[in-house]
Amino acid sequence: MSFRESEERQALRTAAAELGRRYGYEYYVQQARSGGHTTELWQEAGKLGYLGVNLPEEYGGGGAGIGELSTVLEELGAAGCPLLMMVVSPAICGTVIARFGTDEQKQRWLPGLADGSLTMAFAITEPDAGSNAHKLTTTARRDGDDWVLSGRKVFISGIDVADAVMVVGRTEDARTGKLKPALFVVPTEAPGFEWQGIDMELVSPDRQFSLFFDEVRLPADALVGSEDAGLLQLFAGLNPERIMASAMATGTARHALDKAVAYVKERSVWSTPIGAHQGLSHPLAQIKIELELARLMTQKAAFLYDSGDDTGAGEAANMAKYAAAEVSTRAVDQAVQSLGGNGLTTEYGVASMVAAARLARVAPVSREMILNFVAQNALGLPKSY
Amino acid sequence: MNIVVLVKQVPDTWSERKLSDADHTLDRASADAVLDEINERAVEEALLAKEAQGGEVTVVCMGPERANEAIRKALSMGADSAVHVSDEALHGSDAVQTARTLAAAIGTLESVDLVIAGNESTDGRAGAVPAMVAELLGWPQLTYARKLDTDGQSVSIERESDAGVATVEANLPALVSVTEKINEPRYPSFKGIMAAKKKPVSTLSVADVGLSADEVGLGSAPTQVVSSAPAPPKEAGVKVTDEGEGGVQIVEFLSGQKLV
Numbered sequence: 001m002s003f004r005e006s007e008e009r010q011a012l013r014t015a016a017a018e019l020g021r022r023y024g025y026e027y028y029v030q031q032a033r034s035g036g037h038t039t040e041l042w043q044e045a046g047k048l049g050y051l052g053v054n055l056p057e058e059y060g061g062g063g064a065g066i067g068e069l070s071t072v073l074e075e076l077g078a079a080g081c082p083l084l085m086m087v088v089s090p091a092i093c094g095t096v097i098a099r100f101g102t103d104e105q106k107q108r109w110l111p112g113l114a115d116g117s118l119t120m121a122f123a124i125t126e127p128d129a130g131s132n133a134h135k136l137t138t139t140a141r142r143d144g145d146d147w148v149l150s151g152r153k154v155f156i157s158g159i160d161v162a163d164a165v166m167v168v169g170r171t172e173d174a175r176t177g178k179l180k181p182a183l184f185v186v187p188t189e190a191p192g193f194e195w196q197g198i199d200m201e202l203v204s205p206d207r208q209f210s211l212f213f214d215e216v217r218l219p220a221d222a223l224v225g226s227e228d229a230g231l232l233q234l235f236a237g238l239n240p241e242r243i244m245a246s247a248m249a250t251g252t253a254r255h256a257l258d259k260a261v262a263y264v265k266e267r268s269v270w271s272t273p274i275g276a277h278q279g280l281s282h283p284l285a286q287i288k289i290e291l292e293l294a295r296l297m298t299q300k301a302a303f304l305y306d307s308g309d310d311t312g313a314g315e316a317a318n319m320a321k322y323a324a325a326e327v328s329t330r331a332v333d334q335a336v337q338s339l340g341g342n343g344l345t346t347e348y349g350v351a352s353m354v355a356a357a358r359l360a361r362v363a364p365v366s367r368e369m370i371l372n373f374v375a376q377n378a379l380g381l382p383k384s385y
Numbered sequence: 386m387n388i389v390v391l392v393k394q395v396p397d398t399w400s401e402r403k404l405s406d407a408d409h410t411l412d413r414a415s416a417d418a419v420l421d422e423i424n425e426r427a428v429e430e431a432l433l434a435k436e437a438q439g440g441e442v443t444v445v446c447m448g449p450e451r452a453n454e455a456i457r458k459a460l461s462m463g464a465d466s467a468v469h470v471s472d473e474a475l476h477g478s479d480a481v482q483t484a485r486t487l488a489a490a491i492g493t494l495e496s497v498d499l500v501i502a503g504n505e506s507t508d509g510r511a512g513a514v515p516a517m518v519a520e521l522l523g524w525p526q527l528t529y530a531r532k533l534d535t536d537g538q539s540v541s542i543e544r545e546s547d548a549g550v551a552t553v554e555a556n557l558p559a560l561v562s563v564t565e566k567i568n569e570p571r572y573p574s575f576k577g578i579m580a581a582k583k584k585p586v587s588t589l590s591v592a593d594v595g596l597s598a599d600e601v602g603l604g605s606a607p608t609q610v611v612s613s614a615p616a617p618p619k620e621a622g623v624k625v626t627d628e629g630e631g632g633v634q635i636v637e638f639l640s641g642q643k644l645v
Contacts, residue, residue: 011581015461017573019572048572048573048575049574049575062576
């Protein structure tokens with residue numbers, strides 16, 4: 001292994017950063033506040049192949065890995081315009097379909113997910129089940145060859161821009177009668193499928209929704225992969241999700257840190273720039289260190305995942321997500337502090353990042369669930385739940 | 386049609402650029418090196434012509450080993466192959482020597498129809514190399530193009546200068562230099578990035594292009610930099626408080642600077 005990125009990845013990083021800078025945070029905020037979407041950026045990134053770098057070449061992807069995909073997202077985030085749906089569409093859904101889908105499913109979805117012409121949302125969380133796949137109540141029952149899906153999902157990102165959603169539901173085991181998780185692709189126009197926006201205090205063009213499935217009839221091939229291996233397949237998609245969430249958070253942290261550093265270099269209150277004072281330079285230096293550590297763990301998780309080590313990647317991805325969320329929250333907070341009153345203005349574009357940066361501590365898995373995971377798995381401590 | 390694009394690696398315009406104290410040549414270690422932006426536009430224009438007319442785009446670059454990165458960028462945008470003239474002896478070459486080297490490198494290629502260059506680099510800014518290369522090749526030069534059309538037989542440009550806009554035409558082969566108004570360069574696609582490494586880059590020495598080491602480089606350069614000094618720090622601007630006369634004062638300032 002090497003700590004130096006390949007030439008190709010460096011070139012991809014530079015190219016994604018340049019693309020991101022052309023849109024930037026102002027574009028992102030303007031879309032967010034006007035009820036718009038980041039469609040132009042999404043389409044342009046898609047055409048350039050940046051959204052599908054991890055998907056197989058034979059289905060229009062770049063044939064690289066989550067390491068490359070997360071690089072794109074980190075750079076877009078650092079430029080101020082992260083594409084949240086990258087976490088979901090190519091990373092979770094694309095991965096699951098590429099790894100477990102039938103040839104027909106791959107043909108149907110992957111080329112579109114790779115070039116951005118199709119977007120697939122992902123729905124796991126339920127009002128009473130958090131992210132606990134064992135407690136999900138959205139259920140699919142067989143009816144002839146079809147599936148009939150019923151249930152509710154909540155905090156689902158980007159359903160308004162999606163063509164379909166991958167739903168984590170449960171099916172009844174024919175032998176034991178027990179429910180087990182299974183993944184279904186539901187087109188957004190399917191009869192019986194409705195959704196409603198959730199008002200959020202996030203400044204983000206990516207919105208959140210409650211989904212309602214009322215006896216939604218799906219063809220047999222809506223089921224992705226095996227009916228019996230749903231949980232395994234689900235976890236295969238969740239490692240990329242966490243790695244991508246980490247990359248998005250480190251990108252956000254970089255954006256905030258860059259703004260803070262630029263400001264404290266320029267701003268002089270007495271004779272020196274305020275960045276010379278250790279009250280500001282030390283917290284910013286500390287964030288820089290924590291940021292690099294979070295990036296390193298994200299890259300490690302991606303490396304393990306891309307080399308086929310799902311188990312090793314799981315622990316690293318969770319730790320990376322923890323570290324990235326902490327540093328994105330702290331970076332934005334310190335940026336506000338560094339800019340003083342300007343940190344809370346609309347003009348300087350820092351305060352508007354507060355809630356979105358904070359989101360990384362809550363989703364896609366909460367900080368506390370990660371600590372539980374590490375306590376139990378890495379430390380062997382007993383479970384309280 | 387076969388198109389050659391002349392590209393140069395330059396220090397990033399956003400970084401602090403320095404000349405070395407010893408010989409007043411560019412201190413390449415002090416700044417990030419990038420493909421000059423004007424060259425990205427030249428590559429873009431070549432790719433557009435290739436997409437319309439078919440053919441091949443070859444990048445020709447003179448520079449140290451590291452200039453390979455700039456070449457790679459052009460290849461990742463879609464150019465087909467590259468010629469890299471890289472030789473210690475070239476260090477400190479001036480515009481004339483650079484033009485001779487580039488013309489000689491173009492001479493190693495078969496049947497070139499069109500050479501596209503940026504009008505001037507962001508580091509040297511002499512703006513002379515494209516014209517010199519055309520002269521050495523004995524081809525028509527169409528400089529300062531803000532628009533380029535070619536049908537594979539001839540080339541026509543809109544030439545924009547302080548004096549106005551003129552339409553200039555020439556039969557091929559010819560050389561065109563482009564300004565920053567010519568286009569918006571594309572970003573390299575991921576496929577382009579992955580393919581760039583596999584594209585042929587021939588690295589040539591000064592001897593390989595048919596020149597001798599004593600014709601190039603600082604020692605024999607026809608022009609010499611005698612001294613250099615850092616640019617003076619920016620002076621504080623004039624602040625005008627608008628008390629109803631702001632517009633008039635701005636116009637007075639601009640006309641005082643002969644800008645309007």
